[in-house]
Amino acid sequence: MDPGILKKIAPNTFELEQTGAMRVPGILFADEALLREMEDKVLEQIGNVATLPGIVQASMAMPDAHWGYGFPIGGVGAFDPDQGGVISAGGVGFDIACGVRTMATGIHRQDILDNQKPLADLLFKNIPAGLGSTGGIRIKGREMDEMLTHGASWAVKRGYGWMSDLEKIEEGGVARGAIPDFVSEKAKQRQEKEMGTLGSGNHYLEVQIIDEIFDKIAARAFGLRKDDAVISIHCGSRGLGHQVATDYMRLMVIEARNQKINLPDRDLACAPIHSETGRQYLGAMRSAINCALANRQIITHLVREAFARIFPSATLDLIYDVSHNTCREERHEVNGKMTRLFVHRKGATRSFGPGSPDLPKQYMDIGQPVLVGGSMGSSSYILVGSREGMKLSFGSACHGAGRVMSRKQATKRFRASRLIDELQEQGIEIRGHSFRGLAEEAPDAYKDVNRVIQVSHDTGLARKVARLTPVISVKG
Amino acid sequence: MRDISWSHFEHKADMGIEGRGPSMEIAFAQAGLALNAIISDLKSISPRVVRQIRCLGDDPEILFFDFINEIIFLISSQGMIFCRIEVKITDSELAAWLSGEDIDPAKHDPAVEIKGASFNNLSVKQDKNGQWVARCVVDV
Numbered sequence: 001m002d003p004g005i006l007k008k009i010a011p012n013t014f015e016l017e018q019t020g021a022m023r024v025p026g027i028l029f030a031d032e033a034l035l036r037e038m039e040d041k042v043l044e045q046i047g048n049v050a051t052l053p054g055i056v057q058a059s060m061a062m063p064d065a066h067w068g069y070g071f072p073i074g075g076v077g078a079f080d081p082d083q084g085g086v087i088s089a090g091g092v093g094f095d096i097a098c099g100v101r102t103m104a105t106g107i108h109r110q111d112i113l114d115n116q117k118p119l120a121d122l123l124f125k126n127i128p129a130g131l132g133s134t135g136g137i138r139i140k141g142r143e144m145d146e147m148l149t150h151g152a153s154w155a156v157k158r159g160y161g162w163m164s165d166l167e168k169i170e171e172g173g174v175a176r177g178a179i180p181d182f183v184s185e186k187a188k189q190r191q192e193k194e195m196g197t198l199g200s201g202n203h204y205l206e207v208q209i210i211d212e213i214f215d216k217i218a219a220r221a222f223g224l225r226k227d228d229a230v231i232s233i234h235c236g237s238r239g240l241g242h243q244v245a246t247d248y249m250r251l252m253v254i255e256a257r258n259q260k261i262n263l264p265d266r267d268l269a270c271a272p273i274h275s276e277t278g279r280q281y282l283g284a285m286r287s288a289i290n291c292a293l294a295n296r297q298i299i300t301h302l303v304r305e306a307f308a309r310i311f312p313s314a315t316l317d318l319i320y321d322v323s324h325n326t327c328r329e330e331r332h333e334v335n336g337k338m339t340r341l342f343v344h345r346k347g348a349t350r351s352f353g354p355g356s357p358d359l360p361k362q363y364m365d366i367g368q369p370v371l372v373g374g375s376m377g378s379s380s381y382i383l384v385g386s387r388e389g390m391k392l393s394f395g396s397a398c399h400g401a402g403r404v405m406s407r408k409q410a411t412k413r414f415r416a417s418r419l420i421d422e423l424q425e426q427g428i429e430i431r432g433h434s435f436r437g438l439a440e441e442a443p444d445a446y447k448d449v450n451r452v453i454q455v456s457h458d459t460g461l462a463r464k465v466a467r468l469t470p471v472i473s474v475k476g
Numbered sequence: 477m478r479d480i481s482w483s484h485f486e487h488k489a490d491m492g493i494e495g496r497g498p499s500m501e502i503a504f505a506q507a508g509l510a511l512n513a514i515i516s517d518l519k520s521i522s523p524r525v526v527r528q529i530r531c532l533g534d535d536p537e538i539l540f541f542d543f544i545n546e547i548i549f550l551i552s553s554q555g556m557i558f559c560r561i562e563v564k565i566t567d568s569e570l571a572a573w574l575s576g577e578d579i580d581p582a583k584h585d586p587a588v589e590i591k592g593a594s595f596n597n598l599s600v601k602q603d604k605n606g607q608w609v610a611r612c613v614v615d616v
Contacts (some may be wrong), residue, residue: 039488066489131586185552200587239553407588411587
């Protein structure tokens with residue numbers, strides 16, 4: 001897009017003027033180079049989101065924003081239920097609560113490098129990934145409903161991890177208000193064999209080295225030491241979440257048509273939070289969040305089991321777990337008044353600042369760890385939520401690099417075998433389940449994550465704490 | 477000559493599927509093949525078993541959306557992939573027969589899972605030559 005059509009209101013902050021049916025302005029957090037890379041569609045979608053009932057303050061785009069369905073990916077919108085505010089299935093996205101969790105290993109870079117290949121093979125073998133893979137766990141019926149109600153807490157009770165893990169997950173590892181009855185049988189069926197699986201596409205499991213610390217105090221609080229290894233898992237709510245999204249997008253589109261509501265884009269279909277459809281979607285979406293949290297918890301356990309075979313004394317404590325496709329009920333200050341809002345973060349991470357509710361005790365004075373995954377082979381970052389971010393973006397920040405090239409272009413442009421060789425030359429062991437899948441995830445198909453991070457830092461959405469460089473990358 | 481074909485169209489994060497044919501039924505079936513071709517080379521798939529799909533609805537676009545999502549459901553819940561699809565639409569009922577086999581990573585090199593069909597670029601229509609074209613973006 002042409003940055004010239006926007007009004008610069010602060011460094012790296014641009015306003016899309018409120019016009020036509022827009023109820024609030026649009027705000028884009030980006031530098032001019034990132035703006036030029038964003039499609040015009042992003043702007044159109046920010047404008048469309050601004051027309052939805054009950055939206056508060058602004059329709060926002062994070063620095064990694066790109067074209068999505070209805071809402072841009074990297075879009076943030078907060079809605080006041082008492083002002084007719086809505087909830088949108090498209091505004092949450094297909095992979096509900098897709099997210100990242102990172103564990104500390106306490107193991108030094110050299111010890112990992114000395115065991116790099118066997119460790120990569122072990123992780124590849126032990127964590128089910130790729131299309132058609134199934135986990136060793138089968139659940140259905142009442143057990144499925146328990147999982148959907150209690151999330152990571154269900155997994156811990158079944159022996160997948162420790163009670164102390166739960167403190168380091170948003171909302172204590174359980175999305176409250178989940179109503180599994182509003183999850184279709186089809187969605188449940190898609191999940192029967194998928195617990196503890198990573199999935200495919202941009203999902204991954206990485207062993208990363210902390211190669212730079214930017215904020216010593218926050219790093220100490222998060223347990224990060226330069227040259228130590230951490231493990232990050234990026235995956236979501238699997239088939240269940242995808243089906244919940246599909247079911248409710250369909251329902252919301254058909255209801256809008258029946259009620260003769262003219263939407264600028266069908267993908268924006270939504271329902272008032274105070275409506276039966278809104279209530280049902282909330283209950284189903286929270287169930288899907290729990291599914292994602294339980295899934296990452298089981299994978300954590302599988303990783304710990306595999307890791308212990310080479311590093312028997314490593315405990316792999318959880319640093320944090322963030323979800324980036326959610327709609328959450330939160331309290332934020334609007335016009336000087338604390339207000340209950342439903343905050344959609346689609347391809348955006350919650351980034352609560354110091355003193356916010358829902359932070360683990362150890363992080364209360366520091367702020368929330370914000371885990372930002374890079375593309376395959378590139379750096380990931382750990383940031384920390386800030387007080388400014390709470391005001392600027394309802395405590396939200398970027399979630400990753402964001403694509404600049406379609407999968408089709410990427411498969412034409414890149415060869416998987418060459419990518420593997422190139423990444424190996426950079427010291428990264430790649431294990432993938434699909435050659436074609438690897439080519440689609442080529443690093444050059446994504447934006448430069450470093451720029452996205454710098455803008456997040458400079459604007460105060462979230463501040464840099466540490467940079468992580470992968471040494472093992474297992475792709476789905 | 478009548479064009480019976482499928483293709484993919486560009487979408488930044490995801491993938492567009494399109495089917496073309498002399499009837500709505502053939503266009504739907506071709507789009508179904510385009511969907512499977514996101515995952516694997518269709519030539520690598522053997523038509524070993526048949527699965528059936530039924531959808532109801534008056535609106536051709538919603539019917540197409542449902543049909544594609546039913547295929548995604550079969551792929552996801554049964555771990556299958558398909559290389560041959562026949563569609564029959566009578567009144568407001570769609571019936572489809574899909575031939576394929578269980579996904580075998582060694583044989584099919586499956587690239588990516590498909591999460592669901594979206595309403596993005598969803599359309600079912602006849603072009604000026606009378607050709608039926610069915611298309612939508614699917615989330616991968």
